[in-house]
Amino acid sequence: MSLSLAKGYAMATCKPQVVLAHVLTGLLHGAMELKAMYIDNIPVVLIVGQNRTHDGEVEERLAPYLSFTEVGGQRRLVDHYVKWSDAPDSNVNILSIISRAFDIASADVKGPTLLSISRELLFEKVKKIRIPPRSSPTPIQSDPSMLDKLAELLIKSDLPIIYTRYLGRSPTAVEALIEFANILSVPVFEAPGYMNFPTNHPMHLGYNINPYASEADLILVIDASGWPPWHPPSSILRNSSAKIVFMDLDPLQVKYSIYNYPSHSSIKSDSSLALPSLVELVKEKISKGNIADKVEKRRKTLSIKHEEIRERWRREALKVKDDSPIDAQWLCFCINEVIDENIVIVHEMISYGETIYRLIERNRNASGIWFKAAGPVAHTGLGQGLGVALGIKLAKPEKAVIALEGDEAFNYNPVIAAYGLAQEYSLPFLTIIFNNQSHVSKKHHLKFYPEGWSARSGTFYGVYCKPTPNYAKIAEIFDGYSEQLRILRW
DSSP states (O other): HHHHHHHHHHHHOOOOOOEEHHHHHHHHTTTHHHHHHTTTTEEEEEEEOOOOSSSSSSSSOOOOOOOTOOTTOOGGGGOOOOOOOEEEOTTTTTHHHHHHHHHHSSSSSSOOOOEEHHHHHHHSOOOOOOOOOOOOHHHHHOOHHHHHHHHHHHOOOSSEEEEEESGGHHHEEEEEEHHHHHHHHHEEEEOOSOSSSSSSSBBBOOOHHHHHEEEEEEEEEEOOSOOSSSSSTTHHHHOOOEEEEEESSSOOTTTOOOOOOOOSSSSSSSSHHHHHHHHHHHHHHHSSSOHHHHHHHHHHHHHHHHHHHHHHHHHHHHTTTTTTSBOHHHHHHHHHHOOOOTTEEEEEESTTTTHHHHHHTTTTTTSEEEEEEEOSSSSOOOHHHHHHHHHHHOTTTTTTEEEEEEHHHHHHHHHHHHHHHHHTTOOOOOEEEEESSOOHHHHHHGOOOOOOOHHHTOOOOTTTTTTTTOOOOHHTTTTOOOOOOBBBBO
C-alpha cells in the first residue's frame, strides 16, 4: 500500500518520493509495486531496515527476530528492479548516501532506488553530520541534427501519424504536442497511461493505429517504447511501408533482454525538450515551403473522422442502454455524462480498457486528471489501483478521485488497508467496480487450446467468481456510502 501511495503521489506531482518500509517483510509486501515503479519510471527512494546484531550488543530491548534479515542482505531480493542500491555501514557519510539515492532515482531514466539501513546505525548517537551539496543532472536532449531530419520527414510526409502512451507525464510535452498537431494537422493516437492529448482535439483519432498504418508514410512513436502499438513487433513491416521513428528517454528499452520492435530512427530524448524544439524546426521549414494546402486538406479530412468516430462510439453505447446485465459501454457512457475536469480518473482495468478509453473522454482535456494505475508505461500487475488513487488524492486534495476497478483487480488490492487509510486520513474517493463475476483473461486460453479439456467440458477453473459477494458493503464498515447495481455483462 505505501509504495502504491508513493507511486500515485509521484505520478500526480512529478516529484520523487521516499518510503520507509518495515525490514524484510515490508520489502517483500511491496515487491510487485517496486517492479511496477521500475517499469513505469517512477522516482522513489525505498528505505528498509535490517539487523546486524542479535545478542544485545547495541540495545537489549530490541526485538529478537532473526527472521527479518535475509542471508546476503535485503538488496539481493530486488536488485533486478531498482536502479541502484546500497547498505551503508557508517553514519559518517549517511546523508551523502541518502542524497545519492535520491539523485539517482530522480535522474533520467527515472526509477526506484533502495537503501538497506541497519538498526545499529539507526540507534547510533551522532553529534554532528555533514549536509552534502546536491547537483542534479539536466534532462536528456536529443542530437539537434536528428530533430532536423525528423522535421524534414514530417514536412514531406503525406500522412504522418503519432502514437503515444506516457507523454502526458509532462504537461510541457502535452502543450508542445498540441501545437505540433495544430501546425501540421497530424493525427494522434494513444493508449492513455496519462492525459497525453486532449480527446476533444480534432486530431485525436482514438486508440488503434491499425486502420491507418497501411496508409501512413511516417509513424512517430513518442514515449511509447515501453509498449508500442503493434504486436508481434515485426508485423508492422508487413502491414505498412511507413518510416518508423521512436522518440523516448529509453527507445531501446534496455531493461528487457529481448526487444524486436523495428525503427528506422531512434531519438533518445526527453519529449518535453525535444517536441518544443521540433515545433520550432517545423515552423521554420513550413515558412520556406509550400505545404499549406496539403496541411489544410488533411485537417478537414481528419476532423471529419474525429467526429465520425465519436458518433459511432456513442451510437454503439446507446444501442445497449437497456440491456441486462449492464453492458460496459453503457456504464462508461453514463460515467462520462457526469464527470468534468475537476474529477480525476484512476483506472486499473484490463478487459474493458479500450471501452473505457473510448467512452470516458469528457474530462481528458487537461493535464493531471487521468492515470493508469497498473502500467502507464507497460502492464505491471493488478492490485495497485486503490493505493495509486489515494496517493493522487493526497497530491490533489481539491479534486474528486474515481478509481475504476474490475472485480478481479479489486480482489488483488489491499482493500481493507485502503479504505481504512481513507477513513483515518479523511481521503474521500469513489470506487466503481466493473463486476462481471469473472477473471476474463483466464478464459483467453481458449484461443491457444480451442479443443482442450475446458472447451470440451465447459469447465473453467479460476475463471468465475461465484457466488459473487456484495463488494459495496465493504465501504460501509469504514463509514462509507455504497450501492450495488446490476451485474456487468461479460
